[in-house]
Amino acid sequence: MKVTYYVAASLDGFIAGPDGGIDWLDAAHLPDEDFGYGDFIATVDALVMGRSTWDFVAGVRPWPYGSRPVKVFSNRLIDARDLAVDRVTGDPAATVRALADAGRNHVWVVGGGGLAHSLLESGDLTDVILTVIPATLGRGAPLLGSHSSTIVWRAASTRSWNNGVVQHHLRPPAENG
Numbered sequence: 001m002k003v004t005y006y007v008a009a010s011l012d013g014f015i016a017g018p019d020g021g022i023d024w025l026d027a028a029h030l031p032d033e034d035f036g037y038g039d040f041i042a043t044v045d046a047l048v049m050g051r052s053t054w055d056f057v058a059g060v061r062p063w064p065y066g067s068r069p070v071k072v073f074s075n076r077l078i079d080a081r082d083l084a085v086d087r088v089t090g091d092p093a094a095t096v097r098a099l100a101d102a103g104r105n106h107v108w109v110v111g112g113g114g115l116a117h118s119l120l121e122s123g124d125l126t127d128v129i130l131t132v133i134p135a136t137l138g139r140g141a142p143l144l145g146s147h148s149s150t151i152v153w154r155a156a157s158t159r160s161w162n163n164g165v166v167q168h169h170l171r172p173p174a175e176n177g
Helices: 023-027 035-042 051-057 092-101 113-122
Strands: 002-010 013-014 046-050 072-075 085-088 106-111 126-132 156-161 168-173
Touching: 002 023, 002 035, 002 113, 023 126, 046 051, 046 092, 051 072, 051 106, 051 156, 072 092, 092 113, 106 113
Parallel strands: 002 106, 002 126, 046 072, 046 106, 072 085
Antiparallel strands: 002 013, 126 168, 156 168
């Protein structure tokens, strides 16, 4: 199973500003450019996300993830209405493994540096696709929480655009055989 943290971050390593906002992503706008998102989402068959990400996307219509199952990690109830969304608690690795057992092949860690950190620590995170936006925020939600060991990632590919955006596809060393 492939578990990918596909994420945009500021140059100083934040995925959201101090108020949770992502308006700084506008610095990356290029007409008719999706930075590989369309190709990526076409390969995804399940998603996991943290509560803050859920709060941000819950009202988006049309629902951007189609009928793909979405697991939201939260201790508080969520209102998923008629969406294929379930609230889960507990170990993210167990949830990802249950998705694999259910026949899912590619899980997107949509948001939550803490969630991505947990899957990194458990060894379940197989890929990071990090789009670095040429903006600095100074503070906000970090890309990854602090972790217990140094990991030297390996580049699978790197792309850049003339507006300063750089996208890195990275894998932990064990995934590079």
